[in-house]
Amino acid sequence: MFRFLPSLFVTLAICLSTFASAEEVSIKPNNLRLNANLLLSEESGFSTVVLITHGTLAHNGMEIIDSWQSLLTDEGISSLAINLSLGQDNRHGMYDCSSRHTHKHTDAIEEIHHWIQWLKSKGSKQIILAGHSRGGNQSAWYLSEYQEPAIQALILLAPQTWDQQTEASAYKSRYQVELKPLLDNAAELSGDSVLSKVDFIYCEDAEVYLESFVSYYQPDSRLDTPTLLRSETTPTLVIAGSEDTTVPALEEKIHAINNKNVQVVEIEGADHFFRDLYMDEVIEHSIEFMDTLSSND
Numbered sequence: 001m002f003r004f005l006p007s008l009f010v011t012l013a014i015c016l017s018t019f020a021s022a023e024e025v026s027i028k029p030n031n032l033r034l035n036a037n038l039l040l041s042e043e044s045g046f047s048t049v050v051l052i053t054h055g056t057l058a059h060n061g062m063e064i065i066d067s068w069q070s071l072l073t074d075e076g077i078s079s080l081a082i083n084l085s086l087g088q089d090n091r092h093g094m095y096d097c098s099s100r101h102t103h104k105h106t107d108a109i110e111e112i113h114h115w116i117q118w119l120k121s122k123g124s125k126q127i128i129l130a131g132h133s134r135g136g137n138q139s140a141w142y143l144s145e146y147q148e149p150a151i152q153a154l155i156l157l158a159p160q161t162w163d164q165q166t167e168a169s170a171y172k173s174r175y176q177v178e179l180k181p182l183l184d185n186a187a188e189l190s191g192d193s194v195l196s197k198v199d200f201i202y203c204e205d206a207e208v209y210l211e212s213f214v215s216y217y218q219p220d221s222r223l224d225t226p227t228l229l230r231s232e233t234t235p236t237l238v239i240a241g242s243e244d245t246t247v248p249a250l251e252e253k254i255h256a257i258n259n260k261n262v263q264v265v266e267i268e269g270a271d272h273f274f275r276d277l278y279m280d281e282v283i284e285h286s287i288e289f290m291d292t293l294s295s296n297d
Contacts, residue, residue, distance in 0.1 A: 020073040025080075026090065029114040033090040036060065036082040036115060039069045043076035048126040049119055050155070052081040053112060055133030057095035057202060059083055064132055064157075064273050071283040077290075082115050084108050084135075097203035100194070104215035105223070108138035109145060120150055128290070130155040133246065133272065137162075140228040140236075153293055154236040155286055158247045158272050162223035171217075175199040179217060186214055226253045229262050236262040237289040239282055241270030263289070 020042065026035040037060050040046070050072055054065050060081035069079045086095050087102035112129070119127055127150045131139035136159025143151055171179040177199060186195070193210040200206040201216060221227045229236060240250035254264035265285050270278040 020078075025118075027114060027118050032085045032088070034083065034085055034111060034114065035090055035092070036080050037069065039073050039079050039081075041073055041076050041078045044078045046078065046119065046122040046124045048078065048128070048152075049124050050077060050079040050128045050130050051112070051115060051119065051139075052079055053084065053108065053129075053131040053135030053139050054081070055131075055135050057086065058135075059091070059093050061093070063275065064279070067279045068130075068132075068157075068282070071279060072286075075283065075287055080115065080119065082111065084111055097206060101200055101203070101206055101208040101212045104212055105134070105138070106141070106215060108135070109142045112139065112142045113146060113148075116148055116150065124150065126150070126152045128153045128155060130157070131159065132157045134160045136160060136238075137223065137225045137228070140225050140232070141222055143232070143234060144222070144228050151234060153289070154232070154234055155289065156225065156236065156238045157274065157282060158241060158244055158250065159225035159238060160223065161225060161247055161250060161253055162221075164219045167217070171199075175204070183214070183217060186210055226257050229254070230257045230259060232259060233261055235289075235293060237286065238262065238264040239274075239285060240264060240266040241272060241274060241278070242266050242268045243271045246272040 021040045023038055024035055025038045026033050028034070052060070052065060052068060054060055054062060060083045065081050069081050072079045083091055084107070085091050085103070087107070088099070116127060129139040129143060129151055136156035140154060140156060140159065143154065168179045171177065182198065189210050191211055195208045195210060195213055197205040198208055198213065200208045200213060238250065238254050240247070244250065251264050251266040254262060267274065267278055267281045274282055
């Protein structure tokens with residue numbers, strides 16, 4: 001259905017002839033308005049759409065997401081890059097660490113579901129879930145919960161990995177504070193408690209709802225994307241960067257789950273954000289992967 005074209009001349013010709021409309025769209029499924037950037041290709045319209053979820057405390061206008069959408073459009077592929085609310089109404093831009101944290105890691109799963117329903121209402125029959133970093137984990141977690149028939153495939157770019165010891169070590173290294181006593185203390189508090197001046201994700205001395213803190217740090221194997229993918233039956237492409245220090249050794253971890261439905265490629269020289277020409281390689285691998293989906297239809 002879509003094929004990557006190595007010839008620069010042919011690619012430029014297609015880019016010049018491909019029309020895509022860009023607009024911000026929004027939905028309000030509950031008390032918070034959610035927004036997303038829709039790039040609709042004239043070639044694929046709503047029929048096939050890549051739904052992209054950004055990483056931790058980030059947004060859909062950051063460089064990696066913007067490049068991802070633009071390069072997909074060059075290939076005639078529509079995309080919807082969503083902004084997770086993170087507990088805020090109509091949120092834009094990076095999350096402000098001075099704001100009280102009321103969001104949970106798993107909030108994204110419900111929000112992804114709402115956007116999928118919106119795409120289906122527009123006529124989408126083939127949706128490819130895609131995500132970067134934590135957004136990759138949340139996309140895989142969504143599919144493990146919902147088993148949505150409209151999801152044709154997963155494309156995960158440097159998706160989050162997790163293990164309890166590494167998480168505790170990383171927290172202590174960043175903040176010089178032990179994580180376990182904080183979790184032990186949290187277990188003794190009521191669910192509506194607020195933690196003050198606690199170090200949280202990338203934010204120092206933050207104000208955090210207890211449930212939020214527990215959601216991000218309580219041991220849960222589902223925070224590890226390879227574990228989620230161990231029994232996944234949906235065709236999945238995982239793309240790793242050889243210089244990624246945020247999610248190291250990802251290629252080896254994916255190979256270790258030994259799932260024939262999950263393939264992994266490592267881009268030599270790329271770090272966690274696949275800047276510049278490394279995103280071209282991401283798109284090349286993605287298009288080759290999508291071609292295999294259409295050939296199996």
